[in-house]
Amino acid sequence: xxxxxxxxxxxxxxxxxxxxxxxxxxxxxxxxxxxxxxxxxxxxxxxxxxxxxxxxxxxxxxxxxxxxxxxxxxxxxxxxxxxxxxxxxxxxxxxxxxxxxxxxxxxxxxxxxxxxxxxx
Amino acid sequence: xxxxxxxxxxxxxxxxxxxxxxxxxxxxxxxxxxxxxxxxxxxxxxxxxxxxxxxxxxxxxxxxxxxxxxxxxxxxxxxxxxxxxxxxxxxxxxxxxxxxxxxxxxxxxxxxxxxxxxxxxxxxxxxxxxxxxxxxxxxxxxxxxxxxxxxxxxxxxxxxxxxxxxxxxxxxxxxxxxxxxxxxxxxxxxxxxxxxxxxxxxxxxxxxxxxxxxxxxxxxxxxxxxxxxxxxxxxxxxxxxxxxxxxxxxx
Numbered sequence: 560x561x562x563x564x565x566x567x568x569x570x571x572x573x574x575x576x577x578x579x580x581x582x583x584x585x586x587x588x589x590x591x592x593x594x595x596x597x598x599x600x601x602x603x604x605x606x607x608x609x610x611x612x613x614x615x616x617x618x619x620x621x622x623x624x625x626x627x628x629x630x631x632x633x634x635x636x637x638x639x640x641x642x643x644x645x646x647x648x649x650x651x652x653x654x655x656x657x658x659x660x661x662x663x664x665x666x667x668x669x670x671x672x673x674x675x676x677x678x679x
Numbered sequence: 680x681x682x683x684x685x686x687x688x689x690x691x692x693x694x695x696x697x698x699x700x701x702x703x704x705x706x707x708x709x710x711x712x713x714x715x716x717x718x719x720x721x722x723x724x725x726x727x728x729x730x731x732x733x734x735x736x737x738x739x740x741x742x743x744x745x746x747x748x749x750x751x752x753x754x755x756x757x758x759x760x761x762x763x764x765x766x767x768x769x770x771x772x773x774x775x776x777x778x779x780x781x782x783x784x785x786x787x788x789x790x791x792x793x794x795x796x797x798x799x800x801x802x803x804x805x806x807x808x809x810x811x812x813x814x815x816x817x818x819x820x821x822x823x824x825x826x827x828x829x830x831x832x833x834x835x836x837x838x839x840x841x842x843x844x845x846x847x848x849x850x851x852x853x854x855x856x857x858x859x860x861x862x863x864x865x866x867x868x869x870x871x872x873x874x875x876x877x878x879x880x881x882x883x884x885x886x887x888x889x890x891x892x893x894x895x896x897x898x899x900x901x902x903x904x905x906x907x908x909x910x911x912x913x914x915x916x917x918x919x920x921x922x923x924x925x926x927x928x929x930x
Contacts, residue, residue, distance in 0.1 A: 577881035578867060579867045583832075586829070587829060596881070
């Protein structure tokens with residue numbers, strides 16, 4: 560059910576940073592956000608954020624929900640649910656309420672659940 | 680009072696029958712007015728300025744997108760110094776009529792649309808001191824676009840960049856529309872042309888974008904160019920357009 564909702568969110572995203580695009584600075588997304596390109600700086604959205612498998616992010620991230628398939632260097636703060644897929648590489652800490660981590664994902668950092676360290 | 684502006688190509692002999700038929704229908708509906716034919720008059724802006732001062736309330740363009748864009752820009756510029764913003768209508772002739780088509784107007788229903796007079800206000804975008812109804816195409820040769828004074832996007836020649844106010848071109852109809860914010864659409868040329876909201880293309884809503892570099896251009900409503908630096912934002916000005924009864928508009 561939730562996976563279906565995620566695919567719909569990706570399809571209907573209001574903000575899309577495509578493969579060829581490089582963003583530098585404090586990026587604030589409008590509605591659900593899809594990032595397939597690269598970002599250096601910070602990323603903020605109160606909605607859903609998808610980080611595509613070819614994206615390279617050097618940024619601290621704040622979002623409502625997130626699905627990560629790309630490479631992130633930075634700390635990630637999620638209000639609700641974080642889905643980490645097998646292609647994800649994360650160099651930084653994750654703070655979230657719920658999380659799923661697929662086999663193969665690489666996380667070099669701490670995972671905090673509701674602000675409490677769950678995995679170190 | 681109705682003012683009709685005929686584009687110069689409308690006066691070509693192949694269009695005489697069409698124009699005669701339109702004029703008959705307009706007269707039958709009591710919509711006749713003063714006719715100006717381009718090619719003879721000096722400039723649309725000065726002509727409309729005079730007519731609006733005399734009390735013209737409705738300007739009807741007879742031609743295609745090129746003329747309609749000129750009329751829209753002229754009316755908005757004139758209305759900057761006037762409290763009266765005339766209503767604009769279109770009678771599309773020939774090719775390149777995306778603007779009229781977007782508002783549900785074609786050659787066969789144009790007279791009925793004008794007669795029914797369903798008027799809606801549409802927001803305009805602004806590039807420096809110029810206005811646009813549909814879109815601005817930004818050149819992408821080593822272009823850096825500053826967005827909302829918060830972040831920057833680098834473009835290259837493989838991209839095409841459009842700022843969209845109204846998705847008037849049929850090629851843009853898949854782009855989500857809200858009238859509150861302009862959208863920056865960046866096409867990656869390796870993907871289909873506006874075919875869908877492909878994840879390889881980019882779509883960003885914004886309040887203001889700036890291009891500082893002096894080597895760029897902006898093509899306004901597929902009509903004329905401006906050189907950078909330029910700033911693009913939503914204008915507080917709106918334009919009143921007569922649209923077809925069955926044209927769906929997001930309120």
